Amino acid sequence: MAKKMAHLIFPQKLIKKPVIFTMAKKYNVIPNIRRANVTETVGEVTLELSGTKENLEKARKYLERAGVKVEPVVGDIVE
Numbered sequence: 001m002a003k004k005m006a007h008l009i010f011p012q013k014l015i016k017k018p019v020i021f022t023m024a025k026k027y028n029v030i031p032n033i034r035r036a037n038v039t040e041t042v043g044e045v046t047l048e049l050s051g052t053k054e055n056l057e058k059a060r061k062y063l064e065r066a067g068v069k070v071e072p073v074v075g076d077i078v079e
Helices: 019-027 053-066
Strands: 002-011 030-038 042-051 069-072
Touching: 002 019, 002 030, 002 053, 019 030, 042 053, 053 069
Parallel strands: none
Antiparallel strands: 002 042, 002 069, 030 042
């Protein structure tokens, strides 16, 4: 199982949508919220994601297609 850290930036239209839950269910990855800051106009979440390398990549692409900006976290660990 691999682990990735990612910083997600949600636009206002996605703040109240279950994007992380949907991604986790659809691609069989386990999200662990490490930090979050949500305002009326933007949401920022730092996630640790666990799953197969293939599923982690599919999950990243899903988030980007949904309109979430996905940034790698410095010091990212892959096991």
